[in-house]
Amino acid sequence: FVAMGDWKTITVPVLSSDSKDIFQYTSEKKISPSSMNSQVLRLPLPSSKSVHSFFSAFCTEENIEQSISYLNRELTTLGFPSIYAESKGKELNLISIINCMNDLLVLQHKNLRAQEEVEMQHLKLGSDMDHLQNCYAKLKEQLELSKREIVGLQERDRQLQSKNRNLHQLLKNEKDEVQKLQNIISSRATQYNHDMKRKEREYNKLKERLHQLVMNKKDKKIAMEVLNYVGRADGKRGAWRTDKTEARNEEEMYKVLLSDYQERQKQLLVENAELKKVLQQMKKEIISLLPPQKQKPKERPEDGTVLSDLEEDIGELNKENMWELSCETVREQLTNSIRKQWRMLKNHVEKLDSQVSRVHSGALNDKDVISREDHELETEKLELEIQQCKEMIKTQQQLLQQQLMSPCDDDTTLLLQDCYLLEERERLQEEWRLFRDQKKNFEKERRSFTEAAIRLGLERKAFEEDRGAWLKQQFLSMSTDYKHCENVTTPSAFLGSSDQNKRLMKSTSQQRKPHCSLSRPVSAEPCQTSQYVTYNSSSAASKKPAGDSKIFQWQASDKEETE
Amino acid sequence: VREASTLQLLQLYTCLDQIQYIEWSSDSLFILCAMYKRGIVQVWSLEQPDWHCKIDEGSAGLVASCWSPDGRHILNTTEFHLRITVWSLCTKSVSYIKYPKACQQGIAFTKDGRYMAVAERRDCKDFISIFVCNDWQLLRHFDTETQDLFGIEWSPNGCVLAVWDTCLEYKILLYSLDGRLLATYRAYEWSLGIKSIAWSPSSQFLAIGSYDEKVRILNHVTWKKIIEFEHPATIANSKTIVYKEVEKSPSVETERLSFSPARALASSLFSTESKYDISQVPVSLQYIKPVADRANPKMGIGMLAFSPDNCFLATKNDNIPNAVWIWDIKKLKLFVVLEQLCAIQSFQWDPRQPRLAVCTGNSKVYLWSPAGCVSVQVPAEGDFPIVSLSWHSSGDSMVLLSKDNFCVCYLEREEI
Numbered sequence: 001f002v003a004m005g006d007w008k009t010i011t012v013p014v015l016s017s018d019s020k021d022i023f024q025y026t027s028e029k030k031i032s033p034s035s036m037n038s039q040v041l042r043l044p045l046p047s048s049k050s051v052h053s054f055f056s057a058f059c060t061e062e063n064i065e066q067s068i069s070y071l072n073r074e075l076t077t078l079g080f081p082s083i084y085a086e087s088k089g090k091e092l093n094l095i096s097i098i099n100c101m102n103d104l105l106v107l108q109h110k111n112l113r114a115q116e117e118v119e120m121q122h123l124k125l126g127s128d129m130d131h132l133q134n135c136y137a138k139l140k141e142q143l144e145l146s147k148r149e150i151v152g153l154q155e156r157d158r159q160l161q162s163k164n165r166n167l168h169q170l171l172k173n174e175k176d177e178v179q180k181l182q183n184i185i186s187s188r189a190t191q192y193n194h195d196m197k198r199k200e201r202e203y204n205k206l207k208e209r210l211h212q213l214v215m216n217k218k219d220k221k222i223a224m225e226v227l228n229y230v231g232r233a234d235g236k237r238g239a240w241r242t243d244k245t246e247a248r249n250e251e252e253m254y255k256v257l258l259s260d261y262q263e264r265q266k267q268l269l270v271e272n273a274e275l276k277k278v279l280q281q282m283k284k285e286i287i288s289l290l291p292p293q294k295q296k297p298k299e300r301p302e303d304g305t306v307l308s309d310l311e312e313d314i315g316e317l318n319k320e321n322m323w324e325l326s327c328e329t330v331r332e333q334l335t336n337s338i339r340k341q342w343r344m345l346k347n348h349v350e351k352l353d354s355q356v357s358r359v360h361s362g363a364l365n366d367k368d369v370i371s372r373e374d375h376e377l378e379t380e381k382l383e384l385e386i387q388q389c390k391e392m393i394k395t396q397q398q399l400l401q402q403q404l405m406s407p408c409d410d411d412t413t414l415l416l417q418d419c420y421l422l423e424e425r426e427r428l429q430e431e432w433r434l435f436r437d438q439k440k441n442f443e444k445e446r447r448s449f450t451e452a453a454i455r456l457g458l459e460r461k462a463f464e465e466d467r468g469a470w471l472k473q474q475f476l477s478m479s480t481d482y483k484h485c486e487n488v489t490t491p492s493a494f495l496g497s498s499d500q501n502k503r504l505m506k507s508t509s510q511q512r513k514p515h516c517s518l519s520r521p522v523s524a525e526p527c528q529t530s531q532y533v534t535y536n537s538s539s540a541a542s543k544k545p546a547g548d549s550k551i552f553q554w555q556a557s558d559k560e561e562t563e
Numbered sequence: 564v565r566e567a568s569t570l571q572l573l574q575l576y577t578c579l580d581q582i583q584y585i586e587w588s589s590d591s592l593f594i595l596c597a598m599y600k601r602g603i604v605q606v607w608s609l610e611q612p613d614w615h616c617k618i619d620e621g622s623a624g625l626v627a628s629c630w631s632p633d634g635r636h637i638l639n640t641t642e643f644h645l646r647i648t649v650w651s652l653c654t655k656s657v658s659y660i661k662y663p664k665a666c667q668q669g670i671a672f673t674k675d676g677r678y679m680a681v682a683e684r685r686d687c688k689d690f691i692s693i694f695v696c697n698d699w700q701l702l703r704h705f706d707t708e709t710q711d712l713f714g715i716e717w718s719p720n721g722c723v724l725a726v727w728d729t730c731l732e733y734k735i736l737l738y739s740l741d742g743r744l745l746a747t748y749r750a751y752e753w754s755l756g757i758k759s760i761a762w763s764p765s766s767q768f769l770a771i772g773s774y775d776e777k778v779r780i781l782n783h784v785t786w787k788k789i790i791e792f793e794h795p796a797t798i799a800n801s802k803t804i805v806y807k808e809v810e811k812s813p814s815v816e817t818e819r820l821s822f823s824p825a826r827a828l829a830s831s832l833f834s835t836e837s838k839y840d841i842s843q844v845p846v847s848l849q850y851i852k853p854v855a856d857r858a859n860p861k862m863g864i865g866m867l868a869f870s871p872d873n874c875f876l877a878t879k880n881d882n883i884p885n886a887v888w889i890w891d892i893k894k895l896k897l898f899v900v901l902e903q904l905c906a907i908q909s910f911q912w913d914p915r916q917p918r919l920a921v922c923t924g925n926s927k928v929y930l931w932s933p934a935g936c937v938s939v940q941v942p943a944e945g946d947f948p949i950v951s952l953s954w955h956s957s958g959d960s961m962v963l964l965s966k967d968n969f970c971v972c973y974l975e976r977e978e979i
Binding site for chain 2: 182185189193196197200201204207210211214224225226228229245246249250252253254256257260264
């Protein structure tokens, strides 16, 4: 139905008297006959049937003419062109009939669509209505709920208020009761006092009566028996009571009181003086704390005048301190001046505080002043650096430890060995030094020994000579029994044995001498000895791993260099 | 009469009847023995044992008797407080003071013995008479604004007389020596008031203990309260040291085994050693609420004493009968609390140094000083319930009294 092309959907009531519109409508339609045909074909059979049946009911073979004229009339009233070929006549204009039918169909479609739309809208409106009704219902419910809540809350509020009122009332009642009880107590107390007084008076009367009776009896029993009277403690005699004594007593009493007051006053004076001193000190310290204000007369003009006042005050009070007056005005002055200065100090401290806070908030306003933030940043940075350095040191220590503890790859072993070798080298240098020293000592000793040996030899020689002489003498002496002859000149010939000995000694000394000669050049030529020593050491060192030999030679050469 | 250092018996005097009260004269030459039932006072001389003196009040009766400060006059209070008779031992003169007040402390002598204050009551009004002790001349006579005067006490400097009212009224009046009213102090109304007072040795402070378990201290310059000390049952301040007496487990001492087993048992039962432990703060003490409908209830501050150096104040709250509270006067704070096993009977400060001796009715005497505290067992066979104690004026020894016995405790001086 919709494939009619561009149709203006005008909801046209089928029997509207507005023919103009219809004419417009009819003039505007664009029909595709093919579609019309298809449309016509598409009409469902039952409807066509119904149409047919309807028309069959409407038009039969008898009333064809009538029905046609009726149709014509209807159509013309509707604004369609007549279906007759001419104005009168009974020939039907087929084209106009078809056109009329088409128009009618179109109209029908339009109406259907309009109806659909209306139904749609109707549905929409219906659903909207439902929706709105639901909303309305919900809102109503909510409203009901909130109303109920309000009512509930109001109820509670009312209850609480009434409770509050009750409590207030109770409190008032309690207070009233307390007041009443207090009144009762006071009235009872007065009543008791009154009764007590009455009873006391009675009692007093009784006592008086008793006293009278007692005194009247003149009891001899009431007496004091004393063996002999005792002297007074202070040795004075008892004096009569006279006016003089009365006056004296009064005087004494006042003296006692006065002395007490004087004591107290002295103490208070001392305290006062101390406190004044403290105040003066405080004042001085406050003045010293305050910044020198004379340098900025522009900024603080009022303080300048105050300062002058201060100076005056200081001068005055210092003077007065010397005089130590304690009159009212001086005291007031002192306290006032201290108060003034304290206020100034307070203001100053407050200003400083505000300055600090300003600097803290506005970071780079004052370049001279390092803001706290920057300072803190700096300190943080420094701390970080310190931390890092510490960590580095730690790691290095750890690495060192590791290296010392665990053996690793060749590089490290070589390194280690290098380290070890350095150590060893140094040790060995030490040992070389020791060795040299010892060697020197040994040489000295050897020399001394050889000298001693030479001496010994000489002495022995001398001794042998003497011995020979002595023997000779003996012999001579023995023989002088027979002959006296001296045989001293040729000791060598005579002292065969001694000569032999001497020779032996000589030979030995000679033998020693070559040693000595050997030794001397040895001592004279330290290089050779060093070589000798190196040889020794190298032989000793040969026990050590072969790899070190090079280094040892290097050491030796070093030694040679040093020497 | 015994020698104080050796307890050697010096004299023995026999009186006519049971002695109720005994007092030395101020120069320690005479002893006054009062027998209230017979109404007789006998005076003995230490120098001359033969000398005797007997004062008979006869039908007037005797309720109290005491020496005057010069040691030569005896003041007897007759029955029903009819009058006070002043008997002179030097002359035969007798003086009477009429209408004395029937209260606990009706007569007060100044420390130097110059003046005597007597509380009187005429026509249901209280008066104070101040006499000069030299010649018994009336110096001042004035009325006091009290309902029913309870007690009077001179300050140690002899210039101020404290007069306080009955416990139904909290009121303390301070009079100068010449009778002027210096100040009145009332802490509160209606509740039970003052129970005990104590002057500090320097006369600077007046401590007032009341039934509301508080001590209020007045200062001598303005006579206004400078501080209030409370005695709560729970001590929470961590700076307070609390010494708690605990019993050591009884050890069987070998020396006691020599006695017969019954005796040994008895002694071991009674002589359980005790020592002090420091309790951790907070400590809660045993609190007793007295029966509400009895008169003179056991509540409030019943005992107050200043130490002789004016540094400490020892108090006892009758609601917490097992504890002694020691306050530091320099700092005006609670310093130490001694918690005992039994109720405190009495305590007294050493007259020379800040050392407090406490007895609780068992056979131990407890000593506290700022250096610490110690519990000393009285070495006696059987029970020795110490009822009261009294220090020697030199502070080297003290007398411990039980019902029938006494013992002297000697304290060694520390060699410096």
